[in-house]
Amino acid sequence: MIKEDISREKSAELYEKARQYFPGGVNSPVRAFKSVFGTPLFIRKGDGCYLWDADGNQFIDFCCSWGPLILGHNHPSVRESVVQAIQNGMSFGAPTMLENQLAELILTHNKLVEKIRFVSSGTEAVMSAIRLARGYTGRDKILKFEGCYHGHADSLLVKAGSGLVTLGETSSAGIPAAFANETIVAPLNDREAVQEAFHTFSGQIAAVIIEGIPANNGLLIQDKDYIDFLREITSANGTLLIFDEVITGFRLGFEGAAAYYDIRPDILTYGKIIGGGMPVGMYGASAAIMSSISPEGPVYQAGTLSGNPVAMAAGLAQLSELLQPGFYDELNRKTAGFTGSIQSFLTERGYPCKLYVIGSIFWIAFSELEIKKAGDIDPASMERFRVLHRELLNRGVYFGPSGYEVGFISAAHTPAVLETAKQAIFDSFDVVFSS
Numbered sequence: 001m002i003k004e005d006i007s008r009e010k011s012a013e014l015y016e017k018a019r020q021y022f023p024g025g026v027n028s029p030v031r032a033f034k035s036v037f038g039t040p041l042f043i044r045k046g047d048g049c050y051l052w053d054a055d056g057n058q059f060i061d062f063c064c065s066w067g068p069l070i071l072g073h074n075h076p077s078v079r080e081s082v083v084q085a086i087q088n089g090m091s092f093g094a095p096t097m098l099e100n101q102l103a104e105l106i107l108t109h110n111k112l113v114e115k116i117r118f119v120s121s122g123t124e125a126v127m128s129a130i131r132l133a134r135g136y137t138g139r140d141k142i143l144k145f146e147g148c149y150h151g152h153a154d155s156l157l158v159k160a161g162s163g164l165v166t167l168g169e170t171s172s173a174g175i176p177a178a179f180a181n182e183t184i185v186a187p188l189n190d191r192e193a194v195q196e197a198f199h200t201f202s203g204q205i206a207a208v209i210i211e212g213i214p215a216n217n218g219l220l221i222q223d224k225d226y227i228d229f230l231r232e233i234t235s236a237n238g239t240l241l242i243f244d245e246v247i248t249g250f251r252l253g254f255e256g257a258a259a260y261y262d263i264r265p266d267i268l269t270y271g272k273i274i275g276g277g278m279p280v281g282m283y284g285a286s287a288a289i290m291s292s293i294s295p296e297g298p299v300y301q302a303g304t305l306s307g308n309p310v311a312m313a314a315g316l317a318q319l320s321e322l323l324q325p326g327f328y329d330e331l332n333r334k335t336a337g338f339t340g341s342i343q344s345f346l347t348e349r350g351y352p353c354k355l356y357v358i359g360s361i362f363w364i365a366f367s368e369l370e371i372k373k374a375g376d377i378d379p380a381s382m383e384r385f386r387v388l389h390r391e392l393l394n395r396g397v398y399f400g401p402s403g404y405e406v407g408f409i410s411a412a413h414t415p416a417v418l419e420t421a422k423q424a425i426f427d428s429f430d431v432v433f434s435s
């Protein structure tokens with residue numbers, strides 16, 4: 001049964017004001033709720049697996065700040081670590097011991113990188129990794145995949161997913177053609193396209209970049225064979241393979257999707273999960289490749305807030321929790337149970353949907369056909385997501401406001417909460433398919 005709409009009066013008022021200040025009323029496009037129903041919700045508070053909006057509505061949160069909150073909101077040890085760090089000042093633009101501590105913790109448990117650099121966002125991490133690959137190889141071109149989003153650096157905003165596909169665009173205005181010309185785009189799961197690019201641009205491709213598990217245009221899980229193929233063709237051509245693990249790094253485990261595929265990329269980029277909600281990104285590689293970075297080498301990359309002590313403190317606390325024995329097993333088991341029963345429900349009811357799940361990341365496709373690349377998704381199916389999203393909000397369940405984005409489960413989602421959410425999801429699907 002269609003559920004009555006929650007009150008959005010206060011959010012609507014705040015949105016009206018925000019529209020005077022910010023383009024589209026937001027500081028990042030997907031937040032504008034353009035492809036779902038109603039005005040954006042303004043969030044007042046998060047605690048554990050719950051969110052509260054300005055109108056006092058409570059939601060079980062499956063967006064988790066787009067992934068980083070793997071422990072849930074306001075986790076006590078992360079909060080305490082941040083509060084303790086803040087007592088000593090918030091930024092120095094000089095080295096601190098906290099950077100060493102976080103680096104040691106990461107490098108002890110992630111053997112894919114020998115040296116790292118902290119930055120302040122995923123975009124910065126990827127932008128820097130691309131510059132590093134170009135500087136290291138002396139080549140200009142990069143190859144990316146259709147639907148993979150790697151942040152908003154110029155050369156990567158070509159056929160990208162996330163907010164671009166949500167808003168019905170796949171590339172951005174304002175990118176000089178000369179930049180875009182250096183970006184080759186191939187469909188995922190397509191060997192010939194990649195082989196052809198290597199043939200046409202022989203000796204010119206600095207790097208192939210792929211999301212560890214593409215998760216910004218649906219969840220496009222690639223076969224191991226395909227990833228092995230990318231590893232082989234890049235090695236054979238003196239091209240670096242970059243794994244963008246901004247979503248998958250530290251979520252599928254400390255070594256992310258690279259460990260899942262049992263492969264060794266040349267450069268890896270990581271993001272927000274390291275900061276437990278604070279602005280952090282990171283890229284890393286072998287010591288030999290990283291020695292190209294300034295001040296050791298000629299590739300310049302810098303940041304006043306890089307390695308910010310408050311963000312480092314949050315990261316230390318969050319990543320320490322993830323190292324507790326069985327942390328990932330338990331989170332993944334919980335996710336498998338939750339998504340498995342949703343899939344069973346959909347199948348029993350004959351609703352043509354399929355859940356894609358990896359670790360604690362999930363995505364609902366409004367199609368039973370196998371989806372492995374951006375072009376497999378029917379944009380018309382997003383109308384169904386629009387109805388689902390509205391029904392879920394009205395039942396106290398918050399998904400990111402786009403059918404192309406994935407959902408996340410955190411350690412704070414208890415079995416009882418997941419039971420409640422499941423019922424809301426079942427009821428919402430009944431509404432979606434009753435119309």
Ligand code: PMP
Nearest residue numbers: 121122123149150151211246247
């Ligand atoms: N790479 C990937 C795979 C991402 O999913 C994102 C954003 N979710 C980014 C890069 C950019 O990160 P940020 O928004 O922190 O700049």
